[in-house]
Amino acid sequence: MSARGKFISLEGGEGAGKSTLLAGLREHMEQQGITLVQTREPGGTPIGEALRAVLLDPAQHGMAAETELLLMFASRAQLVREVIEPALAAGRWVLCDRFADASYAYQGAGRGQPSERIAQLERWACMGVTPDLTLLLDLPVATGRARAAGRGDADRIEVEADAFFERVRACYRARAVAEPQRFQLIDASQSPAEVLRAAMRAVGDLLAAERA
Ligand code: Z5A
Numbered sequence: 654m655s656a657r658g659k660f661i662s663l664e665g666g667e668g669a670g671k672s673t674l675l676a677g678l679r680e681h682m683e684q685q686g687i688t689l690v691q692t693r694e695p696g697g698t699p700i701g702e703a704l705r706a707v708l709l710d711p712a713q714h715g716m717a718a719e720t721e722l723l724l725m726f727a728s729r730a731q732l733v734r735e736v737i738e739p740a741l742a743a744g745r746w747v748l749c750d751r752f753a754d755a756s757y758a759y760q761g762a763g764r765g766q767p768s769e770r771i772a773q774l775e776r777w778a779c780m781g782v783t784p785d786l787t788l789l790l791d792l793p794v795a796t797g798r799a800r801a802a803g804r805g806d807a808d809r810i811e812v813e814a815d816a817f818f819e820r821v822r823a824c825y826r827a828r829a830v831a832e833p834q835r836f837q838l839i840d841a842s843q844s845p846a847e848v849l850r851a852a853m854r855a856v857g858d859l860l861a862a863e864r865a
Pocket of ligand 1: 669672674751752757800841843844
């Protein structure tokens with residue numbers, strides 16, 4: 654029987670460079686002989702992608718914070734059961750663009766939902782699945798927003814004010830300080846090549862621990 658796979662999540666604010674990093678990291682990991690499943694949140698399953706469309710649709714501006722939180726966890730519950738847990742159990746590694754930390758940052762710090770409520774949902778929805786490594790791409794809000802601005806229409810969350818994204822950033826950074834074994838904070842204002850190198854170092858450490 655193959656060993657259980659490892660779970661790596663990518664987090665960060667808008668325009669932090671997660672998609673850019675994912676492409677390079679995936680290639681690097683496959684060169685290391687790692688069989689990989691890449692997915693994203695919200696989304697990653699047919700049900701999750703349908704929920705993502707509702708969650709990010711600017712026309713849904715009346716969405717209550719509670720509804721937003723529950724839909725994020727509905728997508729996550731489906732992703733854990735349909736994709737993440739089966740992949741890990743089969744010995745594959747999972748690379749996920751955002752996971753539960755995003756709910757503490759956006760729905761918790763951003764929208765003001767109590768973190769204990771989020772923790773209860775996490776216990777219920779995630780079946781004990783937590784990332785082995787979380788790569789946090791950290792950069793000033795203004796820099797990330799400027800990068801994302803070139804992309805066209807903002808989604809329902811991207812239209813929030815800078816203060817919302819400052820709270821999101823502060824929450825992510827606090828979580829990284831609270832869990833230094835799991836988080837690797839990467840300065841995302843560096844060049845894409847430097848960000849990739851920092852991520853590869855962190856993945857290399859995980860791989861070395863796995864092979865030891
Ligand atoms: N959300 C939530 O509220 N609660 C939750 O529980 C979850 C999510 C799971 C969708 O996320 C939204 O859902 C998100 C949080 C919320 N809303 N917001 N805001 P998403 O991850 O799909 O979308 P995103 O956060 O908006 O990601 P993004 O803006 O697409 O950013 P990115 O993937 O991190 O960046 P990128 O596309 O790689 O790069 C952006 C641009 O910068 C692009 O032109 C790149 O070429 C450029 N770039 C990238 N890296 C660099 C460097 N190093 N230097 C210079 N330029 C760079």
